[in-house]
Amino acid sequence: MSNIKNILAKLISFDTVSRHSNLALIDYVQSYLTDLGIESRLVPNQEQTKTNLYATIGPNVAGGIILSGHTDVVPVDGQDWHTDPFTLVEKDQKYFGRGSCDMKGFLAICLAAVPAMLEANLKRPIHLCFSYDEEIGCVGAVDLVAEIAVNLPPVEAVFVGEPTSMQVANLHKSVNSMLTKITGVEAHSSKLNLGVSANFAAAKLINFLSDALDEYRANPQTDLTSLEPNYSTLNIGTIHGGNATNIIPKFCEFSTDLRTVPKDDPDICVHSYKQYTQKIAAQMQAQNPICSIEVIDKAAAPGLAPEENGVAESLALQWSANQQAIAVAYGTEAGLFQKAGYSTIVCGPGSIDQAHKPNEFIEIAQLEKCAVFIEKLIQHSAN
Ligand SMILES: [Zn+2]
Known part of the structure; x- marks a missing residue:
């Protein structure tokens, strides 16, 4: 010893x-x-x-x-x-x-x-x-x-x-963590025609992830009772966006932690999320081409x-x-x-x-x- x-x-x-x-x-x-x-x-x-x-x-x-x-x-x-x-x-x-x-x-x-x-x-x-x-x-x-x-x-x-x-x-579950960074266009909150809200875009993306979580929760891996909970999970750990109530926010970023049970492939979730971010980015760019959404993979452990x-x-x-x-x-x-x-x-x-x-x-x-x-x-x- x-x-x-x-x-x-x-x-x-x-x-x-x-x-x-x-x-x-x-x-x-x-x-x-x-x-x-x-x-x-x-x-x-x-x-x-x-x-x-x-x-x-x-x-x-x-x-x-x-x-x-x-x-x-x-x-x-x-x-x-x-x-x-x-x-x-x-x-x-x-x-x-x-x-x-x-x-x-x-x-x-x-x-x-x-x-x-x-x-x-x-x-x-x-x-x-x-x-x-x-x-x-x-x-x-x-x-x-x-x-x-x-x-x-x-x-x-x-x-x-x-x-x-x-x-x-x-x-044990897989772990994928991602950081989503959204860039919109800043403007006075009354001048909606001039700005593009990064926070509203974030809300849409988070809603997408929330729906994915509901789907996971409804479909547990029932043969794995030793896992608690026995379904895949998603968490939005942090959100930072905007500076003031009367400013259309230019930046928003939030972190996501995805943990999947063996039957769910994390790559499928990550891929469909990234596709959805492109769709939202395109909507923002239609208002102003300088808008963007970036998804950074922080870690991925099977x-x-x-x-x-x-x-x-x-x-x-x-x-x-x-x-x-x-x-x-x-x-x-x-x-x-x-x-x-x-x-x-x-x-x-x-x-x-x-x-x-x-x-x-x-x-x-x-x-x-x-x-x-x-x-x-x-x-x-x-x-
Ligand atoms: Zn350790």
Whole structure:
């Protein structure tokens, strides 16, 4: 346990809030692995300010297992922390610190287990895949998954160690977030003939999305009772438009969050919405050609669907001593792996109830449980 604690303390000490670089943390991981004789490869972002890392322990042959986690954490701004969020504090059988639960605890267990992996004389490899920018929409993992799909031999299963209290999750919704920016023409509110209202256009678009939501609500995925709610959802999180009651507003922008159940294809919803924005833009441009509507895709993370006779699920149920898989409410990188053809589940230490909150912690008992899971995974890979 002490090795896990030391590594976790080190990982927490890097402020890898998503808006910052994760390079210092990755440097540490890379030199830790190098000291153990393991080469790692980096998949950086375009600006070279952040990077994914992957490494293979054992022979580089088919049939291995991927352990996946993200290195970034959510911000601490405005949160009431009783201790320094970037210093591990042990209290009441818990480790406190930003990322302790989501999800540096899992990363620490994986890294602490590397010497045991090396001693086990693995027949099939264990691959570590650490990403950046998960918390802002599974951004980094897109390139990581694309690269490993080409560079790594086929694997048996992927385990994403997001906090599930060591239950096995085989289902979560997709997440698409978009920002819609509308440009109209400003004028005095009495001179309707001179202006084009960005707010009225926004109202039409939001109404379209509201109708789509009604449609989703009326058509739940009835075979998935573990999802709450078991229909796709849409949310308009923010709206900013206009400056004064007596001015026809020139700008309006609003954010949309779409989460779909497996039976609904998010791309269909996004596509039909974008087509509708073009129709509304054309109506505005008929009044004044300088009007425009832009839809910016902020993030798109596919959902995770239960697999028929899924290998990842059956192995994880065995090793975690669970009877059946669950659904989780949040999105993860698991959907990206599954979409790339990998058998994938989510299973990791700590409760999502403690994630993203001030005084985030992980129970030591959860880390111990996960360490047992990894031991079984090592035994499996050595046979
Ligand atoms: Zn997470």
